[in-house]
Amino acid sequence: MIRARLPSPQKPLSRAFAHRGPDPDHHHGREDRERHGGGSLPPARLGRPGFASRERPAVTAIDWVIVAAFLLVSLIIGVWFTRRAGRNLSEFFLSGRSLPWWALGTSMVATTFAADTPLAITEYVRRDGIWANWFWWTLAIGHVLAALVFSRLWRRAGVLTDNELIELRYEGRSAAFLRLFKALYFSTVYNLIVMGWVTAAMSTVFSAFLDIPIAASVAISLSVAAVYALLSGMWGVVATDIFQFVVAMAGSVAFAVIAADQAGGMDALVRSLGEAGLADRMNLLPGAGASSAVWLNFFACVGLMWWANHGADGGGYIIQRMMSARDEKHALIGTSWFALAHYVLRMWPWIVVALASMVLLPRLMPAGAAVDDRQAYPALMAVLLGPGWRGVFVAVFLAAYMSTMVTHINWGASYLVHDVFRRFLRPDASEKSLVRLSRAISLVNLILGGLVALFIGRITAAWELVWALGAGVGAVLILRWFWWRINAWSEISAMGTSVLLTAGIMVRDVVSGTETPLWAKAAVVVFGSLVVMLAVTFWTVPVSREKLQKFHERVSPGGFWPFPGGGFGCRILAAWLGGVAAIYASMFILGSLVLGNTGDLIWQSGLLLIGLAGLWFGLRSPGSSRPGA
Numbered sequence: 001m002i003r004a005r006l007p008s009p010q011k012p013l014s015r016a017f018a019h020r021g022p023d024p025d026h027h028h029g030r031e032d033r034e035r036h037g038g039g040s041l042p043p044a045r046l047g048r049p050g051f052a053s054r055e056r057p058a059v060t061a062i063d064w065v066i067v068a069a070f071l072l073v074s075l076i077i078g079v080w081f082t083r084r085a086g087r088n089l090s091e092f093f094l095s096g097r098s099l100p101w102w103a104l105g106t107s108m109v110a111t112t113f114a115a116d117t118p119l120a121i122t123e124y125v126r127r128d129g130i131w132a133n134w135f136w137w138t139l140a141i142g143h144v145l146a147a148l149v150f151s152r153l154w155r156r157a158g159v160l161t162d163n164e165l166i167e168l169r170y171e172g173r174s175a176a177f178l179r180l181f182k183a184l185y186f187s188t189v190y191n192l193i194v195m196g197w198v199t200a201a202m203s204t205v206f207s208a209f210l211d212i213p214i215a216a217s218v219a220i221s222l223s224v225a226a227v228y229a230l231l232s233g234m235w236g237v238v239a240t241d242i243f244q245f246v247v248a249m250a251g252s253v254a255f256a257v258i259a260a261d262q263a264g265g266m267d268a269l270v271r272s273l274g275e276a277g278l279a280d281r282m283n284l285l286p287g288a289g290a291s292s293a294v295w296l297n298f299f300a301c302v303g304l305m306w307w308a309n310h311g312a313d314g315g316g317y318i319i320q321r322m323m324s325a326r327d328e329k330h331a332l333i334g335t336s337w338f339a340l341a342h343y344v345l346r347m348w349p350w351i352v353v354a355l356a357s358m359v360l361l362p363r364l365m366p367a368g369a370a371v372d373d374r375q376a377y378p379a380l381m382a383v384l385l386g387p388g389w390r391g392v393f394v395a396v397f398l399a400a401y402m403s404t405m406v407t408h409i410n411w412g413a414s415y416l417v418h419d420v421f422r423r424f425l426r427p428d429a430s431e432k433s434l435v436r437l438s439r440a441i442s443l444v445n446l447i448l449g450g451l452v453a454l455f456i457g458r459i460t461a462a463w464e465l466v467w468a469l470g471a472g473v474g475a476v477l478i479l480r481w482f483w484w485r486i487n488a489w490s491e492i493s494a495m496g497t498s499v500l501l502t503a504g505i506m507v508r509d510v511v512s513g514t515e516t517p518l519w520a521k522a523a524v525v526v527f528g529s530l531v532v533m534l535a536v537t538f539w540t541v542p543v544s545r546e547k548l549q550k551f552h553e554r555v556s557p558g559g560f561w562p563f564p565g566g567g568f569g570c571r572i573l574a575a576w577l578g579g580v581a582a583i584y585a586s587m588f589i590l591g592s593l594v595l596g597n598t599g600d601l602i603w604q605s606g607l608l609l610i611g612l613a614g615l616w617f618g619l620r621s622p623g624s625s626r627p628g629a
Contacts (some may be wrong), residue, residue: 060388065391066395067398070399077239078232097326101337104331106245107238110400113248113400114143114403118350122350122353125355130351141307143343144336147335147339150569151318153555155323160414160418162319166179174487180423180424181492183272187411187413187420191449194408194444195408195448196451256353259360261361263360270282278359307475312473336579339583343587350377351591356377361376378557447626472494490537497532582608
């Protein structure tokens with residue numbers, strides 16, 4: 001058991017990861033615990049220079065100056081790359097395939113470092129505990145595999161978008177239909193949901209600080225992103241990502257330090273959580289008293305979610321950066337750096353703030369004020385931060401927001417322009433006209449994303465819905481690289497079944513008034529889609545040998561192909577397992593240091609050494625049997 005230093009009371013945990021609607025009993029129980037916790041807190045350290053009193057002060061001129069300076073720097077970076085991005089689609093969407101590893105990897109981290117992420121993680125921690133983040137921690141298994149294997153395969157493919165691979169791998173009308181459908185689905189439905197929840201998160205922050213209506217805060221957020229998103233393409237996206245990642249990461253660490261200090265330090269924070277009956281919120285794994293449903297949800301996440309998702313072989317905007325790399329080596333190292341920073345470095349400051357919010361907010365908020373889990377992070381910022389600091393942290397959230405929005409705008413436009421307009425409507429269109437169209441489509445997507453934001457309720461619910469809609473297609477996305485028998489109908493059937501089963505479960509929940517547990521959703525959607533996909537694969541005609549051979553010669557994926565050569569060798573398995581162990585061990589070590597749980601450092605350090613040894617063994621010889629690789 002991995003837990004904080006203070007032992008957790010043995011009591012059932014709440015249902016993890018599942019959609020949760022309003023539950024008065026659940027929230028009342030937490031409020032009782034928080035009131036109890038509030039009584040045991042050390043006196044809040046209010047009145048220091050730079051920190052707010054309990055009465056929230058107005059945003060001052062210095063705050064606006066700081067925010068304006070941040071926006072100005074971002075705008076300058078965007079304008080700087082405008083001319084280069086306007087040359088052709090490769091420059092606009094892939095930076096001319098010339099990005100070094102550190103740039104593309106940092107850009108990946110910045111893109112996933114969205115304004116919604118600290119809000120969602122705070123919601124998980126306050127609702128169920130640190131361990132509820134296994135909903136997305138499990139994706140580290142797939143991201144390590146993507147770094148070691150798929151990053152190199154995507155770079156070899158030489159396509160402009162990941163959808164273009166469909167007609168490189170498959171053939172006929174079914175392949176054309178699949179490319180068109182995926183381009184439309186991910187550039188509109190999926191992309192708008194993501195931009196909507198990110199914008200909703202940003203508007204939550206704006207509302208907490210500026211006390212303005214949600215619609216107005218959405219408009220402000222969209223205006224910020226629109227200024228340079230249309231100018232600089234992927235060059236500007238990556239350059240601003242690097243700047244904004246540094247700002248956002250530094251700000252997150254600073255606020256975690258401030259929040260912990262206000263609680264009396266980490267030792268006092270851990271002690272206060274225990275005295276308030278909230279020690280179970282610090283567990284990194286479900287407690288011994290957890291119900292069977294909690295454990296079923298946990299194992300569903302660990303066993304299924306890392307491969308049962310629509311980004312099983314990388315994921316759209318991650319793949320976009322893999323294909324932007326200078327070569328395979330830069331793609332591999334850059335994606336590896338992303339995995340390390342994404343899972344180990346960036347999350348612990350948010351978790352510290354989430355824990356601090358459970359003991360600080362009851363003391364610092366006005367009497368009778370209620371804060372839901374989604375709003376806890378910005379609410380704590382509003383009551384702790386005074387003039388100057390507020391401007392800094394508005395800039396931090398703007399950095400996280402802008403880096404994500406411009407990526408989704410650019411990525412969505414690449415699908416509509418390259419996979420829809422040029423492929424099916426105007427194959428002879430000039431590069432200049434396509435770049436102009438890309439900018440126009442980006443603007444439309446931005447506006448639609450803002451409209452969707454007005455209907456996003458709980459951010460984690462949107463996360464879980466997006467996962468469920470694509471859960472059934474993960475297996476086929478991996479198999480298409482390594483098994484010749486997969487065809488376009490395999491993907492079509494998997495996607496269609498996943499969407500239909502998810503919709504059916506949602507209808508069932510509404511009609512019955514009960515909620516299907518996550519593990520049951522996962523089992524039905526994933527295995528139902530897998531069975532249908534395999535049946536359709538063997539029932540339909542395979543891709544022609546000539547088409548398969550061209551793909552194999554170009555990509556050399558290895559696996560079950562009727563052609564010799566290619567592949568990565570058996571050592572890649574050791575590298576993959578070692579990389580996964582190293583990521584999780586590093587994550588646990590940092591968590592133990594933060595929470596003061598030094599007793600687990602010995603076995604965690606041992607796991608890290610084993611993981612690094614496996615990684616070294618797996619990569620010390622040539623990683624591919626592909627000639628010239």
